[in-house]
Amino acid sequence: MSKKFLAFDIGGTTIKYGLIDQQLELSHCSKVPTEHNKxxxxxxxxxxxxxxxxxxxxxxxxxxxxxxxxGDHGEIIYAGPTIPNYQGTQIKQQLSQLTRLPIFVVNDVDAALLGEVVAGVAKNCSSAYCVALGTGIGGAYYNGGKLFSGSHSFANSLGYTLYDEADDSNYEQRASTLTLEKNLQPYGIGVIDAFAQAKSGDTTCLKAIEDWAYQVARGLANIVLLYDPAKLVIGGAVSQQGDFLLDILRRQMQKLIPEGLFATELVTAKLTNQAQLLGAISKFVDNYDHSQV
Structure with missing residues (x-):
């Protein structure tokens, strides 16, 4: 019988879960609402x-x-306002007490990157950095067979960087896809439709996307200059815009990185909604060096 592992992906509004075998095949997937963690x-x-x-x-x-x-013991040491009363939740401890099974608890952006490492665009990659673009912005760094989360597990809090006193804003407040959505509101169009129009030659939509992409590129350029990863993975729903998005981001990044210092391959995530579930059980699969996790 194939080995099976139970995977959870806890977000702000839903808890997704399913079984995954050693061949990374998912089954019995479902989801339930978080009910705002009441x-x-x-x-x-x-x-x-x-x-x-x-x-x-x-x-x-x-x-x-x-x-x-x-945290190091599988507990939530910081949670934003999207999940009330979540900070301090002892996930690993409670699951261990219930099941006596091996438990692996990991941040969702870290999990997304680990999913890409075991089965996606970062497979067999020596180093990779993942930037998840959504209502906020998160980061994750994988190098030498392990995640880098810092001495206190606070590393890669990318959204809080690039603070600007002029308008009291940080990186994610200027570069999240939520910001792009707000920037498009005066034109009465959503993000997906704006990309479609831009691809068809609509200069207004293209300008709005390029202005937003410049803000995204500012953070990406810093990652390239600080870490020089083999691959920089763009995640989040907007990553489904593929090469069109990558081309715009590359052009903006080239304005910010000195010539000759941009060797990192820019790619979009491959696994989309499955990445976090696969990353959650990456510690248990045979083709991942989980001794370093």
Missing amino acids: DGHIITSVLDITQKMLAQFDVLGIGVSTAGIV
Whole structure:
């Protein structure tokens, strides 16, 4: 019988989960709402789902991808306002007590990058940095077979960088896709439609996207200059714009990086919605050097 692992992906509004085997095939995938974590709803749901899945399947390990900053003991040491009362949640401890199985808890952007490492665009890559563009901006860095999260697990808090006193804004407030969405509101068009129009030659939409992309590129340029990763992976829903988005970002980055210092390959994420689930169980699969996790 194929080994199976139970994976969770905890976001602001939903908890996705499913079983994954050693061939990285997903099955029995489903999701439940977080209910804004009222009365500790998230950890209660995770424990309930785990009990039900273990009653039906032979599960050898559990992986959890989660929003927030994860401490060394699999606990949430920082959570933003999108998930109330989540900070301090002892995910690993409670799952360990319930199941006595190996447990791996990892930040969601780290999980997305690990997913790409085991089965996506960063497979067999010596080093990779992932930037997740969404309502906020998160970062993750993989090098030498392991994640780099800093001495206190606070590294790669990318959204808070590039603070500008002039307008009291940080990187994610200027470069998130939420900001692009707001910038497009005067034109009565959404992000997906704006990209479609820009590809068809609409100069107004193209200008709005390029202005936003310049703000994104400022952060990407710093990553290239600081880390020089083999690959820089762009994640989030906007990454589905593929080469069109990459071409715009490259042009903007070239304005910011001295000639000859931009050797990093810029790519979009491959796994989209599956990345975090796969990354959550990356510690348990055979083709990943999990001794360093």
